[in-house]
Amino acid sequence: MNVLVIGCGAIGTAITRALQYNEKIKKIYLVDNKPEYIQALSEKFPKAKKADFPDVLSDVKLVIECASQKAVEQYVPVVLEHGVDVLILSIGALADDEFRERIFGIAENKGARIYIPSGAIAGVDAISAVKGAGIYEITLETRKPPSAFEDSVLAEKGLSKDSIVEPVVLFEGFAREAVKKFPKNINVAATLSLAGMGFDKTRVRIIVDPKISTNIHHIFVKGDFGEMVLETRNKPFPHNPKTSYLAALSAISAVKKIIDAVWIGV
Ligand SMILES: NC(=O)c1ccc[n+]([C@@H]2O[C@H](COP(=O)([O-])OP(=O)(O)OC[C@H]3O[C@@H](n4cnc5c(N)ncnc54)[C@H](O)[C@@H]3O)[C@@H](O)[C@H]2O)c1
Structure with missing residues (x-):
């Protein structure tokens, strides 16, 4: 082939x-x-x-x-x-x-x-499976080190890579807006939206955290099936820290x- x-x-x-x-x-x-x-x-x-x-x-x-x-x-x-x-x-x-x-x-x-593909997260297969059975909530919390963000994205919050000493919430809202504001970072929100509740109902929180060296995606799903908690702690590529090896x-x-x-x- x-x-x-x-x-x-x-x-x-x-x-x-x-x-x-x-x-x-x-x-x-x-x-x-x-x-x-x-x-x-x-x-x-x-x-x-x-x-x-x-x-x-x-x-x-x-x-x-x-x-x-x-x-x-x-x-x-x-x-x-x-x-x-x-x-x-x-x-x-x-x-x-x-x-x-x-x-x-x-x-x-x-x-x-x-x-x-499931990309940088796990459990897309399970989310697709429960979709038809009714989902009430999907929340994604993405936590990445400062090196994973564009300078311009941090500057919007009055931050620079060196000035961040504590975790800061960069975004809280729905996937529709998150994928527009963080196009290089937030494919995961798009994949989740497509697999589950869509771009207007998938909740997203993005945090820059100077105390971590991995890209962490924490996903909570609740529905008629019960609850799911999915977390990946991904090592970034050395020459492109926005992208996870996974x-x-x-x-x-x-x-x-x-x-x-x-x-x-x-
Ligand atoms: N689905 C996921 O979970 C997931 C996770 C990480 C990255 N991604 C996405 O995968 C893509 C690749 O990531 P990467 O880390 O390899 O990026 P990268 O920046 O390391 O490489 C992208 C390459 O594509 C080339 N390119 C960009 N636009 C082009 C165009 N219009 N025509 C031809 N070439 C073009 C660039 O020159 C570059 O060589 C990105 O869009 C990224 O957001 C998805």
């Missing part, structure tokens, strides 16, 4: 490495708006090479988007129009109802699939599920 990876940053590199050593993968095509990133990966991994988009779509079975919300808007509709399946990491892009419904519609009409591992595992005959934890 041949795949196209859009985005050769922290997650794209981890995925390309995993695909290089997967014997079912023959070719890995790469897209990035920074040619030096493509070159670095194709020099390191023999199966990987630069793609010509959209021509490449006739030679791939799966596209993996791990670039940005903008890249989702730019590439995903074209991928689906060609009937090719796509795994999306920049889930925040799907908070735009019109865009989401448009691409879901294209996928339906073209017989293509959109895969949304997000890359989740995407790699999703690709394996798509390729392999046996699927554990559907």
Whole structure:
């Protein structure tokens, strides 16, 4: 099977490495708006090479988007129009109802699939399972060290990375607003919203905490089924502290599920 990876940053590199050593993968095509990133990966991994988009779509079975919300808007509709399946990491892009419904519609009409991995959290399978049985509350508390936030986001609260000595709540509200205010940080809120109660009912609290070195996502779910408490304490990527290692591992595992005959934890 041949795949196209859009985005050769922290997650794209981890995925390309995993695909290089997967014997079912023959070719890995790469897209990035920074040619030096493509070159670095194709020099390191023999199966990987630069793609010509959209021509490449006739030679791939799966596209993996791990670039940005903008890249989702730019590439995903074209991928689906060609009937090719796509795994999306920049889930925040799907908070735009019109865009989401448009691409879901294209996928339906073209017989293509959109895969949304669990990313940096655990329990998306369980939340999807209880969705039909009635959920009353989903609350996400995301707690990250200062290095995980853009300077501009901290500046809005009158903060800088060095000035924070105690945990500070940066945001409290619903997922719809959170994904707009923290597009580089809050894919988890978008994934939860899609799996559970939607963007207008999923509660989100974002905290910058100078006393931690991991990205912590604490999720509380209450419904007819009972209650769920889910927590991940993720190590960030050293060269991109906004991204958790688990997000890359989740995407790699999703690709394996798509390729392999046996699927554990559907
Ligand atoms: N679903 C989740 O739980 C989850 C978790 C972490 C990160 N993410 C998302 O995954 C994506 C990748 O994360 P990362 O840490 O690897 O980011 P990164 O910044 O390390 O790498 C992104 C790469 O994509 C490229 N890129 C960005 N926009 C592009 C475009 N329009 N066209 C072509 N190339 C483009 C950049 O040049 C860069 O090389 C981000 O959008 C991030 O928010 C999702």
